[in-house]
Amino acid sequence: MPASDLAVEERPSTSLTKPVVNDFSIQVATVNGSGSQTANLVLLRSIFQMGVPVSGKNLFPSNIAGLPTWFTIRANKDGYIARKKEIDVLVAMNAETAREDVLGLRAGAVVVYDEPLKLDTVRDDLIFYPVPFDTLVGEVSRDVKLRRRVRNMIYDGVLAKLFGVEIDEMEKALRKQFGTKPKVVEINREALDVGYAFADAKLEKRDHFRVEPMEGNQGRILIDGNAASAVGCLMAGVTVVAWYPITPSSSLCETLISYLRRYRVDKKTGKATFAVVQAEDEIAALGMAIGGGWAGARSMTATSGPGISLMGEFAGLAYYSEVPCVVFDVQRVGPSTGLPTRTAQGDVLSTAFLSHGDSRHPLLFPCSPEECFEMAISAFDLAERFQTPVFVLSDLDLGMNTWMANEFEYPDKPMDRGKVLDEDTLERIGRFGRYRDVDGDGITYRSIPGTSMPAYFCRGSGHNEWGQYSERSDDYKKNVDRLTRKFETARNWMPAPIVEINRKARIGIVAYGTTHWAVVESRDQLVAEADLQTSYYRLRAYPFRSALASFIERHDRVYVIEQNRDAQMSTLMRIELRAELAGRLRSVLHYSGEPIDARSITDDVLIQEGYRVEYSAFSGAVPQDAGVGGE
Amino acid sequence: MPTATPSPKKKKVNRIGLELPIYRGSKTTLCAGCGHNAISERVVDACFTMGIQPDRVVKLSGIGCSSKSPAYFLGSAHGFNAVHGRMPSVGTGAMLANKDLVAIGVSGDGDTGAIGIGQFVHLMRRNLPMVYIIEDNGCYGLTKGQFSPTADVGSTLKTGVVNDLAPIDTCALAIELGATFVARSFSGDKKQLTALLKAALSHRGIAMLDVLSPCVTFNDHEGSTKSYSYAKSHEEPIEEIDFVPYFEDITVEYEPGTTREVTLHDGSRLFLKKLDEGYNATDRAQAMRVLRETRARGEFATGLVFVDPVAEDFVTSLNLVDEPLASLSEGRVRPSRSVLDDIMGGLR
Numbered sequence: 001m002p003a004s005d006l007a008v009e010e011r012p013s014t015s016l017t018k019p020v021v022n023d024f025s026i027q028v029a030t031v032n033g034s035g036s037q038t039a040n041l042v043l044l045r046s047i048f049q050m051g052v053p054v055s056g057k058n059l060f061p062s063n064i065a066g067l068p069t070w071f072t073i074r075a076n077k078d079g080y081i082a083r084k085k086e087i088d089v090l091v092a093m094n095a096e097t098a099r100e101d102v103l104g105l106r107a108g109a110v111v112v113y114d115e116p117l118k119l120d121t122v123r124d125d126l127i128f129y130p131v132p133f134d135t136l137v138g139e140v141s142r143d144v145k146l147r148r149r150v151r152n153m154i155y156d157g158v159l160a161k162l163f164g165v166e167i168d169e170m171e172k173a174l175r176k177q178f179g180t181k182p183k184v185v186e187i188n189r190e191a192l193d194v195g196y197a198f199a200d201a202k203l204e205k206r207d208h209f210r211v212e213p214m215e216g217n218q219g220r221i222l223i224d225g226n227a228a229s230a231v232g233c234l235m236a237g238v239t240v241v242a243w244y245p246i247t248p249s250s251s252l253c254e255t256l257i258s259y260l261r262r263y264r265v266d267k268k269t270g271k272a273t274f275a276v277v278q279a280e281d282e283i284a285a286l287g288m289a290i291g292g293g294w295a296g297a298r299s300m301t302a303t304s305g306p307g308i309s310l311m312g313e314f315a316g317l318a319y320y321s322e323v324p325c326v327v328f329d330v331q332r333v334g335p336s337t338g339l340p341t342r343t344a345q346g347d348v349l350s351t352a353f354l355s356h357g358d359s360r361h362p363l364l365f366p367c368s369p370e371e372c373f374e375m376a377i378s379a380f381d382l383a384e385r386f387q388t389p390v391f392v393l394s395d396l397d398l399g400m401n402t403w404m405a406n407e408f409e410y411p412d413k414p415m416d417r418g419k420v421l422d423e424d425t426l427e428r429i430g431r432f433g434r435y436r437d438v439d440g441d442g443i444t445y446r447s448i449p450g451t452s453m454p455a456y457f458c459r460g461s462g463h464n465e466w467g468q469y470s471e472r473s474d475d476y477k478k479n480v481d482r483l484t485r486k487f488e489t490a491r492n493w494m495p496a497p498i499v500e501i502n503r504k505a506r507i508g509i510v511a512y513g514t515t516h517w518a519v520v521e522s523r524d525q526l527v528a529e530a531d532l533q534t535s536y537y538r539l540r541a542y543p544f545r546s547a548l549a550s551f552i553e554r555h556d557r558v559y560v561i562e563q564n565r566d567a568q569m570s571t572l573m574r575i576e577l578r579a580e581l582a583g584r585l586r587s588v589l590h591y592s593g594e595p596i597d598a599r600s601i602t603d604d605v606l607i608q609e610g611y612r613v614e615y616s617a618f619s620g621a622v623p624q625d626a627g628v629g630g631e
Numbered sequence: 632m633p634t635a636t637p638s639p640k641k642k643k644v645n646r647i648g649l650e651l652p653i654y655r656g657s658k659t660t661l662c663a664g665c666g667h668n669a670i671s672e673r674v675v676d677a678c679f680t681m682g683i684q685p686d687r688v689v690k691l692s693g694i695g696c697s698s699k700s701p702a703y704f705l706g707s708a709h710g711f712n713a714v715h716g717r718m719p720s721v722g723t724g725a726m727l728a729n730k731d732l733v734a735i736g737v738s739g740d741g742d743t744g745a746i747g748i749g750q751f752v753h754l755m756r757r758n759l760p761m762v763y764i765i766e767d768n769g770c771y772g773l774t775k776g777q778f779s780p781t782a783d784v785g786s787t788l789k790t791g792v793v794n795d796l797a798p799i800d801t802c803a804l805a806i807e808l809g810a811t812f813v814a815r816s817f818s819g820d821k822k823q824l825t826a827l828l829k830a831a832l833s834h835r836g837i838a839m840l841d842v843l844s845p846c847v848t849f850n851d852h853e854g855s856t857k858s859y860s861y862a863k864s865h866e867e868p869i870e871e872i873d874f875v876p877y878f879e880d881i882t883v884e885y886e887p888g889t890t891r892e893v894t895l896h897d898g899s900r901l902f903l904k905k906l907d908e909g910y911n912a913t914d915r916a917q918a919m920r921v922l923r924e925t926r927a928r929g930e931f932a933t934g935l936v937f938v939d940p941v942a943e944d945f946v947t948s949l950n951l952v953d954e955p956l957a958s959l960s961e962g963r964v965r966p967s968r969s970v971l972d973d974i975m976g977g978l979r
Binding site: 222223231234235236238239242259263264273276280281284285287288289291293294296298299313314407447448449450451455459460469 | 950
């Protein structure tokens, strides 16, 4: 059994005496294409509106309709929003997976299920609430089509009653979802009421999970990372967008397009301050972004791993000919097609060195919607400042799931368009040489086509500092050494890490992107369960700052926690660290396709630190091969 | 921006006051006698005569002998030598960034017909405003003479290897894909090629010119269908072309019924004197028929094969603001604080 499947005893969330308030996870198992997403988002949003910190994670198949899908909502008063490994409440709507789903639960968990599935015969250590959905939906409508659409809303009504989610908050959430369609709101509200009334009349509350209003979410919004990136691109003043549809990045460009149409079209003339092209493939998408960046636009594309692979040659061209553009990589699982609808941080190395020869690219690692927004803006500034492609490495968990976030702050700095040649500069520097390092920082001046400034020939073949074709060894070496210098300059322009030094800590943790949320929770678990203090360095960009080496220096062992098999960030770090420091690195790796959870990190760190990790009550109660689909 | 300097000798200047040398590029490094060099000279002529502002031009190319040639004309224009077969996407991005640019793309038969066929197809389909020249010699010159996808069936390599795969007819393909200006010419036909290039520069939309351009080093031998001698003896002009730029008056009178007049986007006019009775270059079906029939006879039709002077180009269809996107100020592209508030309000 892999270490990540071990678990120590949870805090007593299953105690029969004390109510558990605002601290549990609900998993809804349905079939994709059945309209369950609406019911799930309404449930999520209504808990959010009650002020309870909440997160929602959708585990879905690469398919349009008919395959199993699981939506997990976690409510947590302490603000832990990473995926919780254990499920407290299961809503079993999918006959196909119901048995396995139930077998995967820990003892004492709650199951709300479609009555004909007779799940109460599977186990006797769970709390079962059977609900006759088909009978109940008959009370809502006779229309077969409508019934199918609102059937899932009934479980929201049941859950509202069972756990104390306010039904008016649910209606408010419904209105948010279907604002312009009062009839749709009305019939869904009826379904809510039917579920609520049924639970009120027929179900005796036997569990102790409760939602109670709190003041946790002032100034917060609910948004997915792709939409947050889109808002960032909008505010960054993007002008050329080229893209090719690929899960999980498509919604980034689609959302961006809707914002651009709304906010970047002149109301009087109907004319746009942006151009969007759906390209023929990812290669063309990056080619267009490069052409746009070369000609002076703020240009971008968004993709995922397979697209990154295809973009390799163009990425090298943009690196070597020094053309700014922004590439969002919303990472998904695996080599090749892999698991297109599951999450990972598996493109770190391939993106850092994308293309042949000596190519290197700046990378940004947002961990939250706020950072998707901020880093989108930074990415355009950095791309133009350093005249190079900048990659923003998000992931499916961040990009496609719904997150709580603080409201975004309007950019306080003007756009940085970098070293663009103008009359004054030309007078100052004398003769224009496209690749001539006038300022000593490795960044050269570029002229924009169509602006009357001296022209140059942009090329991926060898060139000297005047931009002329050259195969001379000294020209080549001088130029790529300057590119190294430019990369060095970039270090201190990249978003700084967030570092938390704990003076008592002998061990440090390094993480990046969405792994952060599980790390926050795990660090608390390490203290609570083993009195193990940790310091924390959250990487936010590559190239790294010198602070990274200092951080490692302070600690005996440093755990690099990431969501890939091959310890990619750790490998990237080792390239730069001196051997003595590299030797202090350990890895915690999570690569199942599910978002990383705190429990897995805690157990792994404890084992590596020599602690004995005990089986939890529920892992002993469940066969090892069960629960495959349920998590 | 290059400007005309008054010269004591009163050198010849074009209508915007620029001398011819401004339109030249650096010295060619291609083989002596290469058809591509002749094409570069025709581009220089056409741009000079049309009074194209060099600093508005972007020269784009992929990889190969052909793709080196943009360095050999319009040295004062920006150029971009991109990756093999993917120049169309770079050109598309550049035109979106600045719709006022004049894009001249130079590709080869391998760069277009093999590795770049995908981007070529979508470039034609989008009708991007760009002059797209294929310097077509039926072989890969820079890698020493392998067959390309435009090599004819039965054509031989110097080593005697016979090509047995049917060629891609880039003109027929372009017409099928919706290209709005499709021409074929021969690097040795100075008059026709110059007229076609001028017309291409006057067209708003994709102007595709497949120019037979013999490779003197690897594909100019007996048995090649892309050699100078083969081209000279098998070229079959479909019309005689007179190009009258928008800034000049017509000086010749055409006999009614013998000539078809086409007005291009910028107001320039083409007078196409019919050689094939009834040929109409604005008729897609006829254009395809002529290509097919001449090919069946082992000839190749040259001239303006097809033109649609009124179709909307891709950039225009995007309804962009008048100023180039690249030069919009921050105030025009970064929405105000109230917009962010509005978005946040919807997510609370």
